[in-house]
Amino acid sequence: MKKTLATAALTALMAAGPVMADLVFPSLSYRTGPYAAGGIPFADGYADYFTLLNERDGGIGGVKTKLLECETGYNTEKGVECYESTKGEGALVYQPLSTGITYQLIPKTTADDIPMHTMGYGRTSAANGDVFSHTFNYPGTYWNGASGAVNYLLEINDGDIKGKKIALVYHNSAYGKEPIRTLEELSKKHGFELSLLPVDHPGQEQKSQWLQIRREKPDNVLMWGWGVMNQVAIQEAANIRFPMENFIGIWWSGAEHDVMPAGAKANGYKALTFHNVGRDFPVFADMQKYVVDAGKAAGAGDQIGNVLYNRGMYAAMLAAEAAKTAQEIHGTKDITASMMRDGMEALSITEEKMASLGMPNFGPSFEVSCENHGGPGLVGVTQWDAENKTWSLISDFKATDMEVIGALIEADSTSYAKENNIASNCNK
Amino acid sequence: MPEQLVFAMEVFLNGLMAGVLYALVALGFVLIYKASGIFNFAQGVMALFAAMTLVGIQKGQVPFSHLINAVLGTHIHHFGWHVHSLLAILLTVGVMIFLAWAVQKFVFRHLVGQEPIILFMATIGLAYFLEGFADLMWGSEIKTLDVCLTANACLPQGINLAIDEATYNWFGYGFFIDNLDITATIVAIILVSALVIFSQYTKQGRAMRAVADDHQAALSVGISLNFIWVLVWSVAGFVALVAGIMWGAKSGVQFSLSLIALKALPVLMLGGFTSIPGAIVGGLIIGVGEKMFEFLIGPMVGGATENWFAYVLALVFLVFRPQGLFGEKIIERV
Numbered sequence: 001m002k003k004t005l006a007t008a009a010l011t012a013l014m015a016a017g018p019v020m021a022d023l024v025f026p027s028l029s030y031r032t033g034p035y036a037a038g039g040i041p042f043a044d045g046y047a048d049y050f051t052l053l054n055e056r057d058g059g060i061g062g063v064k065t066k067l068l069e070c071e072t073g074y075n076t077e078k079g080v081e082c083y084e085s086t087k088g089e090g091a092l093v094y095q096p097l098s099t100g101i102t103y104q105l106i107p108k109t110t111a112d113d114i115p116m117h118t119m120g121y122g123r124t125s126a127a128n129g130d131v132f133s134h135t136f137n138y139p140g141t142y143w144n145g146a147s148g149a150v151n152y153l154l155e156i157n158d159g160d161i162k163g164k165k166i167a168l169v170y171h172n173s174a175y176g177k178e179p180i181r182t183l184e185e186l187s188k189k190h191g192f193e194l195s196l197l198p199v200d201h202p203g204q205e206q207k208s209q210w211l212q213i214r215r216e217k218p219d220n221v222l223m224w225g226w227g228v229m230n231q232v233a234i235q236e237a238a239n240i241r242f243p244m245e246n247f248i249g250i251w252w253s254g255a256e257h258d259v260m261p262a263g264a265k266a267n268g269y270k271a272l273t274f275h276n277v278g279r280d281f282p283v284f285a286d287m288q289k290y291v292v293d294a295g296k297a298a299g300a301g302d303q304i305g306n307v308l309y310n311r312g313m314y315a316a317m318l319a320a321e322a323a324k325t326a327q328e329i330h331g332t333k334d335i336t337a338s339m340m341r342d343g344m345e346a347l348s349i350t351e352e353k354m355a356s357l358g359m360p361n362f363g364p365s366f367e368v369s370c371e372n373h374g375g376p377g378l379v380g381v382t383q384w385d386a387e388n389k390t391w392s393l394i395s396d397f398k399a400t401d402m403e404v405i406g407a408l409i410e411a412d413s414t415s416y417a418k419e420n421n422i423a424s425n426c427n428k
Numbered sequence: 429m430p431e432q433l434v435f436a437m438e439v440f441l442n443g444l445m446a447g448v449l450y451a452l453v454a455l456g457f458v459l460i461y462k463a464s465g466i467f468n469f470a471q472g473v474m475a476l477f478a479a480m481t482l483v484g485i486q487k488g489q490v491p492f493s494h495l496i497n498a499v500l501g502t503h504i505h506h507f508g509w510h511v512h513s514l515l516a517i518l519l520t521v522g523v524m525i526f527l528a529w530a531v532q533k534f535v536f537r538h539l540v541g542q543e544p545i546i547l548f549m550a551t552i553g554l555a556y557f558l559e560g561f562a563d564l565m566w567g568s569e570i571k572t573l574d575v576c577l578t579a580n581a582c583l584p585q586g587i588n589l590a591i592d593e594a595t596y597n598w599f600g601y602g603f604f605i606d607n608l609d610i611t612a613t614i615v616a617i618i619l620v621s622a623l624v625i626f627s628q629y630t631k632q633g634r635a636m637r638a639v640a641d642d643h644q645a646a647l648s649v650g651i652s653l654n655f656i657w658v659l660v661w662s663v664a665g666f667v668a669l670v671a672g673i674m675w676g677a678k679s680g681v682q683f684s685l686s687l688i689a690l691k692a693l694p695v696l697m698l699g700g701f702t703s704i705p706g707a708i709v710g711g712l713i714i715g716v717g718e719k720m721f722e723f724l725i726g727p728m729v730g731g732a733t734e735n736w737f738a739y740v741l742a743l744v745f746l747v748f749r750p751q752g753l754f755g756e757k758i759i760e761r762v
Contacts, residue, residue: 032560034684036568172732198732202684204675205691207442207606208722208734214604215435228684231570235678239586239606257570261680265586300497300505 021334022066023059023323024090025050025316028082028097030074034202035227037257038308039074040299042097045312047298048291052283053320055290060323061333076100083108092340093117093319099175102135107420110134115341119315120145120251120274124178125412127374129345132413133425136344138318138375139366140274140400142224143408145250146179147400148272148379149222150186152248155395162191167218169209169225169233172198176224179250183222185404203229210236223249230258238265248272248381254391255307259384267386270394275314275363277382277391279305283313283358307382307391314363322347345370364397370426374409377402429599438595438603439723440716445609447715448616449674453692454699454707455619456667461701462640463660466536466547470555472689474524474665477562479672479681481523483571486516491565513575517669524665525658532658559686570682575673583677584611612674616708619670623663623704632659640702690735697742700755709753710742717741 027046030039050065059065068089070082079101083094094109094116096102102122109116110133118126118137126135140148153161168183170176180196187194195218197209203225210233213221221242225233230253237247245268249258254271284304292301303309326335326343335343347368354362364378378397385392416422453475460468468474484491488507497503511519535550576582584607592602627633638646639656647653672681675688699710718734718741726733745753 032563032568034682034687036563037570037682040568196731198730200732200735202687204679204684204688205446205734207446208439208719208726209731211439211442211604211723228679228682228687231679231682235585240604241587257680261570261572263572295501300494300503 021090022064023335024066024068024092025319026068026070026082026086026089026091026094028072028079028095028101029069030072030097032071033073033075035074038227038252038255039097041255041303041306041308042312042315043069044297044299044303045309045314046095046316047312048287048304048309049313049316049320051291051296051298052287055294055296056286060320061327063333065320072096072098072101074098076104080104080108087112087114090337092323092335092337093344095119095315095319096122099123099178103174106132106135112337113341114337115344117315117319117344119311119318121175124374125409125416127372127377127409128413129368129370129373130413130424130426131417131422132373134341136368136373138347138368138373139349139364140377140379141374141405142175142178142250143182143405144274144374144377144379144400145272146182146222147186147377147405148381148398149248149250150183150190150192151379151398151400152272152381152395153192153220154190164192164220165195165216165218166192167195167197167213167216167221169197169199169206169213169221169223171203171225171229172200175226179222179224181408182405185408186401189401189404199225199229199233201229202227203232206232206236210240210242213237213242214240220246220248223247223253225249225253231261234259234266234269235262237269238262244268245270245383251311254382254384256389256391259386260389264386266384269384271382271384271391273307273380273382273393274378274397275311276359276361276380276393277305277307277310281359281362283362286358287313310362314359317357317359318347318349321349321353344368345373377405431601434599434601436720436723437599438601439719441603441605442609443716443719444712445605445613445715446719447695447712448609448613448708449671449711450691450695450715451708451711452612452616452619452667452671452674453688454695454711455623455704456664456671457689457692457696458699458701458704458707459623459660459664459667462703463636464536464547464639464657465544466551467544467701468664469548469551469689470558471664471668471692472686473555473558473562474527474668475672475675475688476681476683476685477527477558477672478520478524478665478669479573479676479685480562480566480571482516482520482575482669482673483573483676483681484566485519486511486513486574487571489566494567495564513577517575520669521666524669525662528658528661528665531661532654536657537654555686559683563683568683570680573673573676573681575677583673584608585677608674608677615670615674619667620704620708626663632656636660691738694738694742696752697739698745698752700752703752703754706752706754713745713753714738714741 029043047067050067054064068086072079072082099121102118115134124141124143126132126137183194199206247269249271251273259266291297322343325346326339327333329342330339350365366375377400380393380397381395382391383394456471460466488509490504493505588605588607591605596602627637635651636656695710695714699706718738721737722733
């Protein structure tokens with residue numbers, strides 16, 4: 001009897017104690033439609049990292065994570081619907097994975113006090129945290145990408161690209177046009193000649209652009225492409241025998257599926273990056289053991305080490321580290337979206353931390369602050385080896401021209417703040 | 429010869445080649461519209477489905493493997509064999525014939541006598557169904573297309589060196605013509621010739637033309653409408669396979685392939701919905717027109733003019749010939 005009473009009392013005590021809710025991370029993924037080839041590995045990497053944390057560490061700070069996946073099909077309307085249908089579930093941070101969805105969600109997330117992370121895409125000037133309180137785009141933006149490409153060209157040309165011809169082949173959309181202003185400013189600064197070659201969506205037919213490149217013989221071609229535009233551009237570059245080592249894509253134009261259709265001819269093609277590539281990192285052994293071998297992988301487990309899988313995993317790691325920071329700041333394991341925002345604003349990623357997570361040299365070290373939501377904007381360069389079918393990081397993560405980029409961010413964000421009557425976030 | 433004129437000649441030739449690729453897509457639309465009055469919105473998706481099936485068969489991929497693995501807890505993805513391109517093409521044609529039969533049996537047979545707009549809506553539904561079905565059957569990753577007769581004789585791509593050299597000797601500037609475009613042109617000529625021979629000199633072809641002219645009259649002389657429609661959808665499926673191979677070789681086989689239908693619409697508007705020569709000539713005019721406009725005017729207006737200019741060109745033609753260049757003039761008497 002005593003034993004029964006004791007058990008009942010213990011049960012009642014446990015029931016009366018604080019209930020730990022799961023830490024909810026929505027994943028606005030696109031596993032169907034024309035862009036699924038890029039969406040699937042990212043979504044798998046994002047999901048698998050949270051599964052790894054649950055299985056290996058028991059979650060974050062002892063609280064299990066819960067992934068809420070919602071299919072957007074890379075469609076802005078569906079993305080907004082996904083946001084509206086999941087925000088009430090205790091969502092801590094959104095990764096919209098689309099510049100179009102990002103633009104729609106900036107005012108909504110701010111009003112709902114939920115942070116949004118647009119890593120390497122979205123509205124570049126959101127790096128100004130004083131204006132965009134709930135949007136974060138660390139560790140790099142498109143403008144960092146543009147500057148990173150120019151810096152790399154400066155580096156391989158002994159610091160002088162005056163008089164060089166650089167062509168930008170870009171998706172004729174808000175996304176594709178993002179680097180133009182930065183490149184124009186850098187063109188004035190370094191004296192290179194910039195030519196702009198827009199490609200209409202979806203980019204299946206690019207003969208005119210590549211005939212023009214063949215006629216004008218630029219020294220380098222930069223590409224801001226997405227989806228089928230990438231594969232066609234690389235194939236057309238190979239067709240006109242443009243030297244692949246002089247062809248550099250933004251990070252959304254540098255995955256395995258972008259280069260594979262061109263086969264051996266894509267050898268030497270380069271792409272910018274803000275994280276490392278390949279699977280030579282200790283974290284992947286854990287991923288194999290706790291996630292893939294346990295039959296808990298989001299996909300077939302065959303994407304590990306692919307560029308976009310790594311990017312998805314990296315995004316999840318940054319979200320998890322921000323959640324840990326939020327738990328530390330607020331002294332509670334059971335954080336809210338508002339606390340998560342504080343954690344993101346105080347995020348510090350060091351090489352020691354990355355190494356302890358099994359990801360040494362996986363990405364740059366950086367710190368986020370109230371004023372700077374974009375991080376330091378360090379950019380690396382990768383190159384495709386067609387024979388071994390691997391990407392390799394061929395440069396360190398290097399600083400970009402913040403003198404030029406900072407001024408552009410300031411101008412654009414100030415204008416946004418005026419239009420929307422936004423008060424300072426950092427000097428409240 | 430002035431440099432700009434030489435460049436214009438190169439652009440013109442490339443426009444012709446691009447036009448052939450557009451015409452290949454437009455042909456499928458024409459065949460079905462001519463025989464059944466249905467504007468087949470699913471033609472682009474049929475090209476995607478055919479190309480995915482071809483690659484899947486070639487590479488020994490297990491269809492519906494994700495579904496099978498999810499249900500049975502297995503990890504099967506490939507049979508472990510590789511099928512020769514020609515055999516894979518034949519098997520894919522078989523799949524497209526089966527698809528034609530299924531479409532007829534389960535969709536259009538039940539819609540006989542319905543308004544054209546209902547039939548059009550049905551093809552929209554078919555397009556979405558087929559896209560999802562292809563995803564489920566073969567997966568959504570980008571597939572590399574290698575159509576080869578032998579290990580060393582694959583679908584050629586890249587600059588044609590003979591043309592490059594010859595034009596360099598004549599004009600001092602070597603023209604770029606893609607070997608894939610030349611192949612597509614040869615294939616298109618063979619395909620159109622085969623279609624003409626089939627429709628003019630075979631019993632089934634004549635029956636197809638009879639159905640195209642007048643359904644009821646054809647029915648009254650004992651022609652099976654069901655058979656002819658299955659035949660027409662099968663031929664359109666074969667044309668979709670050819671278009672899928674040519675476009676898929678450029679970009680890899682991926683879901684964007686279904687969007688090539690957008691390139692066929694101005695061709696159909698210009699050439700007419702009922703004429704095979706119209707599809708070819710329309711394709712060539714659109715191809716040359718958009719490329720020349722981009723070359724001459726594009727730089728003045730910021731480029732990326734091809735998509736919209738193709739439609740402007742088609743609309744200008746429509747002002748003068750509403751039925752298209754080769755379309756039948758419909759006169760309805762009260």
